Amino acid sequence: MARTVTTIRPGSLTLPAAALGPENPLPPLLPRDDAHRIDRRQRAALPADMARQIGWAPLATMLPTRLRDGYGRRRVRTELTTVVIENDRLRVTVLPDFGGRVHSLYHKPTGRDLLYTNPVLQPADFALNGAWFSGGIEWNIGATGHTTLSCAPVHAGVVPAPGGGRMLRLWEWERLRDTPFQVDLWLPDGSDFLYAGVRVRNPHAHTVPVYWWTNIAVPEGPGTRVLAPADEAWHFGYERSLRRFPVPEWDGADRSYPLHGDFPADYFYEVRPGARKWVAALDEHGQGFAQTSTALLRGRKLFVWGAGPGGRRWQRWLTEDGTPGYAEIQAGLARTQLEHVPLGPGAEFRWLEAFGPLAADPAAVHGADWAAATAHTERRLGAALPAAEVDAAYAAWLPYADLDPKETLHTASGWGALEVARAGHELPGTPFDPGTLGPDQRPWVHLLDTGRLPEETAAPGRPPGPGPVSPPWRERLECAPGGPLTDFHLGVAQWHARDHAQARRSWERSLAAGPSPWPLRCLALAEAWAGHRDRAAELARVAVELALDTPGVPRPALAALAREAVPLLLDAGRAADARGVFDRLPAATREAGRFRLLDCRILLAQGQRAAARAVFDAGFEVADLREGDETLSDTWAELTDDPLPDRYEFRMRPA
Known part of the structure; x- marks a missing residue:
């Protein structure tokens, strides 16, 4: 046969x-x-x-x-x-x-x-x-x-x-x-x-x-x-x-x-x-x-x-x-x-x-x-x-290994094509076609072509898009004319380079053009990284409140701001402000498992142990529970000496 x-x-x-x-x-x-x-x-x-x-x-x-x-x-x-x-x-x-x-x-x-x-x-x-x-x-x-x-x-x-x-x-x-x-x-x-x-x-x-x-x-x-x-x-x-x-x-x-x-x-x-x-x-x-x-x-x-x-x-x-x-x-x-x-x-x-x-x-x-x-x-x-x-x-x-594909079956992101456009890399066998450049890469192609990041892509309710952070891109941003979007991205690239002081200055310049939750949030995390709990909490609160008051902010952005702000506020002993932020979120966001757990943390901080226990008893699932994260078991231990229910048992090491 x-x-x-x-x-x-x-x-x-x-x-x-x-x-x-x-x-x-x-x-x-x-x-x-x-x-x-x-x-x-x-x-x-x-x-x-x-x-x-x-x-x-x-x-x-x-x-x-x-x-x-x-x-x-x-x-x-x-x-x-x-x-x-x-x-x-x-x-x-x-x-x-x-x-x-x-x-x-x-x-x-x-x-x-x-x-x-x-x-x-x-x-x-x-x-x-x-x-x-x-x-x-x-x-x-x-x-x-x-x-x-x-x-x-x-x-x-x-x-x-x-x-x-x-x-x-x-x-x-x-x-x-x-x-x-x-x-x-x-x-x-x-x-x-x-x-x-x-x-x-x-x-x-x-x-x-x-x-x-x-x-x-x-x-x-x-x-x-x-x-x-x-x-x-x-x-x-x-x-x-x-x-x-x-x-x-x-x-x-x-x-x-x-x-x-x-x-x-x-x-x-x-x-x-x-x-x-x-x-x-x-x-x-x-x-x-x-x-x-x-x-x-x-x-x-x-x-x-x-x-x-x-x-x-x-x-x-x-x-x-x-x-x-x-x-x-x-x-x-x-x-x-x-x-x-x-x-x-x-x-x-x-x-x-x-x-x-x-x-x-x-x-x-x-x-x-x-x-x-x-x-x-x-x-x-x-x-x-x-x-x-x-x-x-x-x-x-x-x-x-160096033969270029003769037939394309699937295409992915345009980030490789962007890097080839920037540096002129010769990579036989793995073509990064300019045709894969998409909306995420276009502002950066404009920066390559003109030396300027297009500020008109910025909108009050829309978070800045993703971008590269490597030294060659940081240098281009440093040489580009300033603007709120350019300064925001420059701050991100400087932060990635561990130049935290310059990153803060860039975000402050971005913020000087007008109130915006996005550089505010970056400054809040910079303060948290430096151990300044009160300043971090206040900046995070202002960022999320501003986003809640700004038309057109996508729900994923609101959720991302809030899941950072609430722990910062709790860490600073500001449970009432944490509750205020939480209660203003869309109902669908508050009902997600991650936010049910945050609700428990707020209730505990407010001394409402029975209400926090009721959230656990009602049941919830934190879909994005991190590998090795013990927040569920730690929160349960603060509530009661009862055995941890099986549905919350994710511990990966001995007690």
Whole structure:
């Protein structure tokens, strides 16, 4: 029987999905709560190279991106755009509107999906900039955490594949680090493995910090074991400690089984020197999934939710009741996800990954001898996909990496085209077409062309749009004629550069042209950052009151102003003012879960404990609850000594 020729075709997939909603229209000036950091004392005890990369170039803000916090938890049947890659062995479904996520990897001979394929699309606050969802294979670039592109489109096109046939190229401009990247996906005819050729570029004249982890969600059951060629690992938990331990036994449990622990945790493997780079998740029958790569992708990781109530609650929160659980196996450029790796001027990182099924002897896989279990698994991987084939596929892919797509399947943002227009970057293989420049980029194209940012785009009720903040753009703003919009954006760029004093002066100049909630809000956060609680609270109150009195202010902007102002007012001991702001908000905003929680905080500050308890008893859901956020449990503890109800149990660490 003749083999099926590999095909690439556009398609669609219908799932129950919660709408992403609008972006938060305010520039994110302050750092977000980051559960993935350790203090200097811990870093001092780490290996020198690891400590150096952990302490290098942490993000201070999410600029220039905007936060994605406009989603809810109401799911409706929604048609999603897909690209399908298929041969006679595998069917791969990719979501180009969601970071190029591989949604499913269906293995035809065994009739099973090799990945954990989420039956719903439910955003939650796990990405660097908010919205993220679980399942499949995701491409994490930028900085420690899930990429800002988790719920954003990427460009997609078709290029020739090594050995003939076609290859799907995904590419975009990652804005946190200003690094373009590409992922080339192809299925050789008759192959059980999906190949991914990955390239991250630095087109600049300075070194950039690079972060990359390929994150693979795999089915999790009581018999699931994760194996990697390592005898030690680094444990990182949400108590923010990094500890080295022997694999697999630690603290009385075999940690290679994802359910052998109560709390969510990361296990970063110390891959044996010179060993093949791979990780596998196999069930009680020895069946499962394996990922392997060329040597540059050195790190391997297991993330577990744990068997405790908080981890189980998060799993249900990300999908629907009755759905099997999952764990994550990952591969990255560094040993841990707390690190960023330097990429020199004009340089690039390139590697190849392969994803596919693996079958092994269950007695060997689950034997008490870890060394024997990993050796057996590696032999089975070698039989299924020899390391030499991976290296050969990488070498064969390299000449194709620079080929421009001949067929476009999907387009994304115009930010890459803007950067190419500014700097004239030559990026063969990843064209950032001027045709993708849209309304968000047009004012900045005008600045490039004329040296002036068009002030007529400013409107009293509309927040300023997004913009770039890198040094070349800041210099252009500094040279441009002043104006309220120009000064606002200049202040944001100066704040991003940590020139806080100049940022304040720019926002004050913007405000001098007339009262506006947008520079007022920036000044409020600047005061909060400096520890001036009373001034921060007053400026925040004035900003939100002004927005409430200004016709045409969009509801998402009002909500964003209020969710910052109310905590600042409470922190300054001004509960009555917090109540005044809250009560003026539109009813639909006040009824959202985030604002029901703020209502509880105000009631507590006013001494109305019974009323605050009644809000909890009535029930609410904070759709954008942040990973590691303990506000729900902390607020409950202020109300009562009663056990925390299951619906509010999201704690990810021991008390």
